[in-house]
Amino acid sequence: MEAATDGSRTLADLNADALTHCASFLGLSDLARMAMACRTLHQAAYSDSIWRRLFRESWPQNFIPLETSGARAAYLARRNAVRQFKFDDPVMFNLPAYALPQSHLLFDRDDIILAQGSSIQILKVDTSTWETTCEAIRAHNSRITCVRLIPLNETFLFRNEMQKNENTIVTSSSDHTIRLWWKGRSQRCFKGHNVPVTTLADRLLGKSGTKLLASGGEDGSIRLWSLGSSVKRQPFVATFHGHERPISFLTVAEHNPSLLLSISKDAKLRVWDATMASRSSSCVGMSAFSGHPVGIKCHESLCYVASGSSVTAVDLRTMKKVSAIATHPPKLHSFAMAPSKSLIWTGGDEKAILWDVRRAKAMAVLDGHLGPVAMIHADGSKVVTGGPKDLYVKVWEADNGALVRSLECYSDDLTEVGDEEVGLSAMAVDGCRIVTGGFGEGPHLLCFRDYSNSSVLIADREQGPSSKFWEEPASSS
Template sequence: MAGSSRSPATSITDLNEDTVAHWAGHLSLRDVCNLAMTSSALKRLAYSDSIWQRFFREQWRQHLPSHSRGIGARELYLARHAAVRQFKFLDPFVLQFREQAKPFNQLLLRKSHLVWSQGSLLNILDLDGYLKARPDIFHTLSDHKARITCMRLFPLNEVTSLFRGEMQGEQNVLVTSSCDHSIRLWWKGSSMRCFRGHNGPVLSLSNKLLGEDSSKVLASGGEDGTIRLWSLGSSGKRGQRALKATLYGHEKPVNLMSVAGHKTSLLVTISRDSKVKVWDTGTATSSSVRTSCCVGMTSVAGTPVNMKCHETLLYVAAGSSVTAVDLRTMQKVITAAVHQPKMCSFDAFLSKYLICTGGDGRAMLWDIRRNQESLKPEPIAELDGHYGQVTSLYMDQYKIVTGGPDDAYVNVWEVDTGVQTNSLLCSSTAKDGTESGCGAMAVDGCRIATASSCENWGLVHFRDFNNATNPVRKPESEPSSKFWDSISVSDDDSDD
């Protein structure tokens, strides 16, 4: 209507702080973090103590210490979040499972799944179901007829055509390869598919599914030197129509494979003779023999240990060195680490430009940026204290975990400093009193599983630090921590 005026729209910043704070108190952690990035005023509200006190209680079922010495609730939340992921506590929740006296080949831990293999036997445990005392949550399966060589867990939503109507909650499909020449898909404690095609043991599986959402495939590498591409959603009980392509080019067994970081159709493989090849699997569309999809190759010195892709770079650990290769040109960019006399294990957290190598009696932490201009790479920290070889190594943004078959303990270190935060017993003790070390290890956030075996039995040890309350006390010589200072208050002073 002419002459009428419309009142200006009301925005969230026009509301009083108490109203916004009350509203924000019902948001999720992710939403509060997004709110903090919208404006300085909303950032102040998103950082308010009342909101982060609620997050603290909901996450750990504990109250913040009443005497926090002026430290904000958000800062204490973040410090606690880091501390549980660095295993800085003495009282984690613990489960132990006694198994047969056989070596552990593979160990997987992801969310509710704890999976381990001994020879051809596969054990699958639903941790959530176990804690809730539900029936039928532990399965020992013997479908494989020879040693299991590799295990992968893939989200159910990536193979939905295979399990239509089963999309309930966050579920995973387990894939295993074996020396019996087969690959098996497992779902709810039973083998749903068996893929055959390799002319020998299947040694490796791709760490991710290749390709786009509508046409994802799994890659496998064999003793026969071939790479096979499989459609996990193929029909037929034995997966007769699963094999999509066979890639030839390696002359020796294919030990390792990884999907490139910058292109989901690129597969990187390394054979036992240290030859590196890159394949564009998007061009392999039929089950006929394919050689033309090899788009790059190079070689490294020494026996392959492990590798990791990050964006356009490939980091290959072989012999005694870690070499970075540009996947676009296949040129060797830098030697990121040299671990003498030889390397036994390798892992990396490349968002922080950090890598770790394991050898005899110690591991070494390296900063890739420091070694770009150096002809002789130098570690930024040496992680000493192990007996024998460090063959088990894990690394994420918070911690490094190291272990080996001759050491009864796995050690935990801060990833940024190399300072040791904890040491966890993982051994099995034989009748004569001798202790076995860590045969396999898996880490998922604030949880860790280790496996060891002796002549009498095998032992799987699971620890969850999420609700631990008794912190490892720091030596007086180490730098002070606001988090440790705040939680050193006696229980009598804490909130009820």
């Protein structure tokens, strides 16, 4: 980085103290970008004073002495421990609920969204006062089949910058409709399907300014809806026909937001181009797989299809199957992916397996479950696994595969039920928070845990065995 010669000032003209002062106004993600810009900015971004400030703002009840060096390492270690639930004193609530399908429980910032039957409940948890409030909203006439969150600023409801960080709730139902919810009310009802709507796309189609929602029906049809249309305009855009069975999953290609991927219950994959929606043939690619579809994930120009007992990579540019990344007999129950680390997790009977996408090789076995591993959450810090026959969800370190701990699905008094079938019905994880739904003969509960301000680390003896990741088999002598 060279100084300017035309009299103007550049960052090179600022001393280290000035750069550090400027960096002190940045958040974590902006600091990371600053550190990658050049050596001078890297040094400023790594200043101990900045990381002491971030530590103090995140965990005011803890303290780093001013003379302590390595504040950045202390902050990152603490942040990682919080996100891995390595504490014994989270803020914890038990909340009443019915047994829930897995996809019907999710976080919306400080709220917990759950769909039960034909209604939605919004649970607001105040961790400072240990109080919860519940708002129930109803408009569907039949069972809700899918729940999604979309940014408010991508809909016709967006009005000003104050609303930029808000979400709207979108639901599909067996009553053949799709509803858009905001501020506790149904703001829009989309009618057009002649059969129950089975699923919604995980994000919106199209580039900025032309956002479309995709929905799939029990008859195999797919419909596109414009969320930018005002109440007076018709939101329906187009219908795609081609599938012969109900739609199981819809997702949007990462490398091209105009491409929609759909897979039906007969494991037939189709790729649709939304820019050709007005033409008779919008399908631009197709492929077939064996077994029951478990999920589809996109990363760059590849689509990973989990179906039957395997995960297969498909190149969306050619629609050719690249390779079978994972094989997990007798069948898959769940599937998660961490694209930044080239890792995928598959859930099978009584265990989950970690796979290296680049080598198509199993790297670790996450075992100890009582039945099918039907739910997997994966992020940069941890992997959380569980299933309908488990009393506990298991938390694993994402980097080394060590078992951090097991967490009860709900409170102790509900797990002592003799031979009664109990287990995990739903799970949602968001950073340092987790909510699990349990079922049994008695009351069904959601258990909410927030580790944000925890301070009592779990004892080392309570942590799981050492890492099984990346270990090569011992050679036989």
